[in-house]
Amino acid sequence: MNEPIITISGLTKRYGTLAVVNGLDLSIHKGEVFGLLGPNGAGKSTTILMLLGLTEPSAGKVSVCGIDPTLHPIEVKKKVGYLPDDVGFYDGRSGLENLLYTARLNRLPKEEAYRRARQLLDQVGLGNDGDKKAGIYSRGMRQRLGLADVLIKDPEIIILDEPTLGIDPRGVREFLDLIVHLSRKQGITVLLSSHHLHQVQQVCDRVGLFVSGKLIAEGDIATLSARLFAGEPLLIEVNVACPGRDEMPVTHEKEVLSLLEALREVEGIGSVRFTGGTIHIGCNRDASAAIARTVTRSGFGLTHLQKKTYGLDEIYHRYFEGGESYGKTA
Amino acid sequence: MEKLLSTPAPAQAAKLPLHPFWVIVSKEMSDHVRSWRFIILLSLILLTCAGSLYTALNNIGTPSKTGSPVNGTFFFLQLFTATDGSLPSFIVFINFLGPLLGIAMGFDAVNSEFNRGTLSRIMAQPVHRDYLLNGKFVASLLVVGILFFSLTLLVTGLGLVFIGIPPTASEFLRILSFSLLSILYVAFWLNLSILFSIRFRQPATSALTSIAAWLFLTIFYPILIRLVAKLLAPDAGSFPGPGDEPYSYQHTLLKLLRFAPSQLFSDATTTLLMPSIRSLGPLTMEQVAGAIPNPLPLGESVLIVWPQLTGLVAATVLCFALSYVSFMRKEIRSR
Numbered sequence: 001m002n003e004p005i006i007t008i009s010g011l012t013k014r015y016g017t018l019a020v021v022n023g024l025d026l027s028i029h030k031g032e033v034f035g036l037l038g039p040n041g042a043g044k045s046t047t048i049l050m051l052l053g054l055t056e057p058s059a060g061k062v063s064v065c066g067i068d069p070t071l072h073p074i075e076v077k078k079k080v081g082y083l084p085d086d087v088g089f090y091d092g093r094s095g096l097e098n099l100l101y102t103a104r105l106n107r108l109p110k111e112e113a114y115r116r117a118r119q120l121l122d123q124v125g126l127g128n129d130g131d132k133k134a135g136i137y138s139r140g141m142r143q144r145l146g147l148a149d150v151l152i153k154d155p156e157i158i159i160l161d162e163p164t165l166g167i168d169p170r171g172v173r174e175f176l177d178l179i180v181h182l183s184r185k186q187g188i189t190v191l192l193s194s195h196h197l198h199q200v201q202q203v204c205d206r207v208g209l210f211v212s213g214k215l216i217a218e219g220d221i222a223t224l225s226a227r228l229f230a231g232e233p234l235l236i237e238v239n240v241a242c243p244g245r246d247e248m249p250v251t252h253e254k255e256v257l258s259l260l261e262a263l264r265e266v267e268g269i270g271s272v273r274f275t276g277g278t279i280h281i282g283c284n285r286d287a288s289a290a291i292a293r294t295v296t297r298s299g300f301g302l303t304h305l306q307k308k309t310y311g312l313d314e315i316y317h318r319y320f321e322g323g324e325s326y327g328k329t330a
Numbered sequence: 331m332e333k334l335l336s337t338p339a340p341a342q343a344a345k346l347p348l349h350p351f352w353v354i355v356s357k358e359m360s361d362h363v364r365s366w367r368f369i370i371l372l373s374l375i376l377l378t379c380a381g382s383l384y385t386a387l388n389n390i391g392t393p394s395k396t397g398s399p400v401n402g403t404f405f406f407l408q409l410f411t412a413t414d415g416s417l418p419s420f421i422v423f424i425n426f427l428g429p430l431l432g433i434a435m436g437f438d439a440v441n442s443e444f445n446r447g448t449l450s451r452i453m454a455q456p457v458h459r460d461y462l463l464n465g466k467f468v469a470s471l472l473v474v475g476i477l478f479f480s481l482t483l484l485v486t487g488l489g490l491v492f493i494g495i496p497p498t499a500s501e502f503l504r505i506l507s508f509s510l511l512s513i514l515y516v517a518f519w520l521n522l523s524i525l526f527s528i529r530f531r532q533p534a535t536s537a538l539t540s541i542a543a544w545l546f547l548t549i550f551y552p553i554l555i556r557l558v559a560k561l562l563a564p565d566a567g568s569f570p571g572p573g574d575e576p577y578s579y580q581h582t583l584l585k586l587l588r589f590a591p592s593q594l595f596s597d598a599t600t601t602l603l604m605p606s607i608r609s610l611g612p613l614t615m616e617q618v619a620g621a622i623p624n625p626l627p628l629g630e631s632v633l634i635v636w637p638q639l640t641g642l643v644a645a646t647v648l649c650f651a652l653s654y655v656s657f658m659r660k661e662i663r664s665r
Contacts, residue, residue, distance in 0.1 A: 045663070054453055054662050074456045082454035088447025092364070104353045105455040109346075149451065 005030040011060035022213035035200040036193040038210030044193040081150030085162035091135030106153040120148035140171040160192040235308040238279040241301035354465030386412040406497040409489040432519030433540040435470040438533035521649035548592040598635040
């Protein structure tokens, strides 16, 4: 299980002076489902293209199944199936014909190609639609046909670029279950990129967080949150009202400076921040009772108190949207 | 298993799987043959061919009209060149419609794959990148080749039926080399439009650019040259005068005209199909004097059009090289 099948070291891709991928180190193990997470433009697709040898890296090394894709793209493409983020088919041909074309490009004999194509169409749930023209397929069907198209060459690794984009929630669920099922059954390594955290959370063994060309963290979700929020695994949000006037929520930081000071004194509390009328408190154990007591003692009215545990969402916000300042408080 | 038998697919199962390049070629060919634009152009070409054949057959019986009795010995070739002025001859039609055919087959070769999102999918298969481009080119060329050969053979056959005189061996060779030349000519336009299809992302842009290039080179360029020629023309008064001024003037003019591939093509075809043509440039009186108006053998005719042939080949290869380079450098991303 821990045998690396993809190793990336120091991978860099520059367009002019802009480094889209910057010094990326990553290894992906055989048989795992790895999620590459990051906002749009983080360099996920570029990394994938370099894995396939479709784009040349500016620096660094890639090895896929022990082969360098920059030097031997054909060998790599024999073992890797790639589903682009907006996969297209020849609209005038049926789904089956599209699959057969891919199969024959992979030098499958006609008979076997036909057998496999039929079998895969059944597997992805297009058994009855195989003879319809690909032009009338819905987005979800196209994506499933894309999966069949990727699998027809019997790959060791499949790379899916934003596979869930534009499919309805139920379709996403089914599609991801299908991928995981296939991966487990046939021992295929799956690398999928996405900016949809919940979906990825459900299916991935490990994830890598990707921001502006850099891998910020990798690991399974539990270790990831433990590492990222070391010492403060719990977040408590508190809203307070001005002393003596319960209907007046506090909106400015200067009104609660004393309270923030008092809170920092409480045992078990790490960081205390005030943004948008809410006090965010990071603590290493459940300090909600102590917080409530402190608030009341300072004369403020406690209007709202919520405990939160970190999921991918928080990880995501922390890095992608909350900006640097939030990250530094950790 | 029953399903497998019921399909039209596997005819020769035991054979080795086809090389991916030929898989691409065969797919592209079937795409072409199935496409509406090809069918429309094909019927257009067939119609005009029938028309020009008809006029040719009407006029072929009256050799006095074409003047020189020499042509009589190459009676059969007149099928392709004869006209009474109401309808252009076969070669003029090919000169006109051939480029259109080439453009129609190439203008969306690469950008439509890109826009459909199939390009990145195909590029993720274990094929070399140039297979796609070469495959498309070879497929279109094969389709054009089959089309033109069958067309000329069809015209030959019909002519045979109607005139009743079989073509001589040299006539037949001339007809075959004419077909080859036409294919080469279409290949040039095909490559030019493929080049545009790589450069421009919208098929409409590349189609319009190709057509613009075609119109310019076939229609406006000669007009432009004639305008310039008028300015440069030697004084009419001195025309019979001394020196070779008019001669070199004619030469320059023709040279300029021959930058257009259509001029090269029509030069080459007329020479091939009219054996009496012995030079494509102006001839001085001294050169003509004493010449016996005999038709040239095929080898000599080919020799005359050799520069034209080389020019066409060079233009085709240049376009192909440019498209090859820009395609290989293109970064393939999904749409």
